[in-house]
Amino acid sequence: KQEVTQIPAALSVPEGENLVLNCSFTDSAIYNLQWFRQDPGKGLTSLLLIQSSQREQTSGRLNASLDKSSGRSTLYIAASQPGDSATYLCAVRPQGGSQGNLIFGKGTKLSVKP
């Protein structure tokens, strides 16, 4: 059974720092991996999607990497800002699974202090 783990559960950094969020999954047979952002009491916003054949994706100050063989992904946030404060969730789509049947981690709650 696929399990997704995110470490740390919470992170507090001063504004301007670069930071890395970690995601690990137990079964390397995945179709893709997505990183989402969730603000309190709100839905999820897709940040980056990495197909299983890709190693990384970049969008602005965000860079996500994928090492499928070791079951790991990282989300790198450069020059963090208070507006980046949110919970970041990682989700995998198992190989053979439907598009929407994603397995989520519990998230990392990020707080960026001004």
Next chain:
Amino acid sequence: DTGVSQDPRHKITKRGQNVTFRCDPISEHNRLYWYRQTLGQGPEFLTYFQNEAQLEKSRLLSDRFSAERPKGSFSTLEIQRTEQGDSAMYLCASSLAGGGEKLFFGSGTQLSVL
């Protein structure tokens, strides 16, 4: 705004009552998903529609839960005889088949069962 909308935002009900939630996806999206999220956890997949066909249901979707998507547009999720364990955020997402796999989430319906 053409995002995913969910109604109501909040619902408080007494144990044993029936509740129904509505989701309006992005208009051109033919795929629609329901997820459930409890505090401190990642979302868990419940069910998935392509057009009006319900193609997949999680074993989390007990007999008390039913989802419909008549005419392939909006969807409803009904919970009969609610239990306290049903208290959660119910999230709806939509996507376009062949549209790059990204899911677009609504803001959710927060259900509290007293």
